[in-house]
Amino acid sequence: MIRINGLTKRFERRAVLDELTLSLDAGDRVALIGSNGAGKTTLFRCLLGHYRYKGEVGFEGAGATRRDMSLLSRVAFVPQLPPPLRMPVGELLSFAEKGAGADRARMLDISGKMGIDLDEVRSRPFYRLSGGQKQKILVTVALARAADLLIFDEPAANLDPAARAVFIDLLAERKDASMLIASHRLEEVAPLVNRVIELDRGKVVLDDSVVDRLKAGAFRSCRIGIAEPHPTFANALAEWGFTGTDTLFEGRIPAGDTLRFLGLLSRYASLIERLSFETGDE
Template sequence: MGLIDIKGLTKRFERRAVLDELTLSIGAGDRIALIGSNGAGKTTLFRCLLGQYRYQGDVKFDGATAVRRDVDMLARIAFVPQLPPPLRLPVADLLRLAEQGAGASRTGMQDISGQLGIDLDEIRTRPFYKLSGGQKQKILVTIALARDTDLLIFDEPTANLDPAARAVFIDLLAERKDCSMLIASHRLEEVASLVNRVIELDRGAVVLDDSVVDRLKAGELRECRLGLTDPHPTFAAALTDWGFAQTSEGREFAGKIPSGDTLRFLGLLSRYASLIEHLSLDTGKKNGG
């Protein structure tokens, strides 16, 4: 049994299924990059995990099922949304709530915020909603990383961060060896060094669940086949650069990827996920064997 076990998770908005019979297990210690095009269901999955949406199916956290998450369970999860909430309270009050209500470390918040390049004392009296997008994101990341949790959930966490803060954020995540992570990102190359699994969603279902493990040695290749919904020239050119051969119609591709470049290749695919009709990626094989 995993830290989180999901079975047949379905969430509909009106008649459209955003999550469609999704089944997934997240183990303790898993660090997962969640990829997929806009509308694939990533944010909806997070909201269901946090008990913010009603849904059909089962979601178990440490074996316990609950439609509405209880306080003890939510205390074990830190979440940073893609869009910061429009909170009207001053930053000082938000930090006080994070410390007293969510268990964030005061010294931890000071240290992390300083590394991210934001002075909390300077903005302490300002309403949160009046801050810039980057300032809001840095504060939310600061609070999340200053908490002692079992699971960190980030929805496009670097979207509003400047390049220097992005680099610090990745380093801070790398230091967190004590918890599982679920990171939705369009920049797979940024989080590639952090994760041991890459999961792709498409139309509310898991279409790829790839484990990144040390069994993929240097010199091994992974055979890949994929089909496109239409012959997209830019994507086709990128696949050709990877040594892929294509059919005359330009919609079917086949090639081999060095195992050490798997995540870099998946980063390419994530940028064109909406064009991919089907995809297969096998285990490593010896070059020339």
Template structure:
């Protein structure tokens, strides 16, 4: 579906993406993780043709510096920061229907499930909505379109807990579309995805698919080093059967391969404390 070859993007001579190479297949539902500044948003912007870059990006065999209109018509994008649009919500909805092929009835239903009444906010300028309302509206428009690829950049950041749960349910219902989801809440999107990709300093440092890892008894060994002791983290890892050194800094254990995404979701909550992490493969006897 998408082939990325040695993609490089620099800002002020700093490589935000550094010869990144990646293939995204039709049907992939990918959780994209990494610290702030790892290159996630820049990757999305390059995919959408917003940024010039070195290296190549090919959509279904078609490459070029700019995305063809027919390519973009099959992609839905929800940015991390809503754009400062001054148009009324009703006009934005009309543009989504007439210009982007969104289904008005589907959007009304999706918005209702997310907790926003389109009729109530129809005359209000988009930029005057609350952060949560803006995010709900952008998600509504994206999910109201029939597309091949959905790109979400921290889509649930401004959503309340109830709306986040509905959002995950809505994504689970869209089995026909490929997805790229950048999220700090890996535990929320883990059940939706078949692949986790981690970026660090503009390069892929983890690309893990569960498709071939569901054999009973397959384990992955994990070693973690913290910058400082943290009792809640120690309790969480102990519950997974990990051992910890007397200083409370080094943890070792084994994770069932089928539980890898859930385990990474747990670690994501404590990302600021983790100094070193290794997750290696090993086969064990069936249990």
């Protein structure tokens, strides 16, 4: 579906994306993880044509131009920070319906489930809404579109717990779309995805498939090497039963807890120099 080759994006002299190469197939549901500054949001913006970049980004069935309209019409995006739109909510919803193909009945259904009354906020400027209200509306619009690819950048960050649970359920219902989800709550999106990709300093440092074929009792042996001693990280690994030296750790985790464990590792991505997994049985 998407082929990325040698993607490089610099801000001043710093490479936020550094010769990044990656392929995403139709049907892939990817959890994109990594510390702040790893390049997740920049990757999304390049895919959407918001930035100029070096390298190649190809989208199946789209033209070669950076902002090909046939591509943008097939992608729904929810940013980490809602844009400061001054238009009334009703005007935004009308634009989403007429300009982006969002289904009106679907928007009403989704917004109700998310806990926001569109009629109540319809006349209010979007930028005057609370952070949670803005996020609920953006999620509503994105999920009401018949998009081939859904891109979410920390989409649940401003949602209350009830809305967050509904959002995850709504994503699970979308069997027709590929997804790229950047989230610090890996444990929440784990049931939705079939692949985990970790970025660090603009490069892919982990690309792991999530498989359902592992037998009960299966586990993964893991070796982790870090750049320098880090007592907090060592204590976190000790809680998983890992042992080792100050910079090299070994242990094993239940295969079904792989994503939860990767969520832990993502918080220390800048420390990790070596990471390997092997699968076995009890």
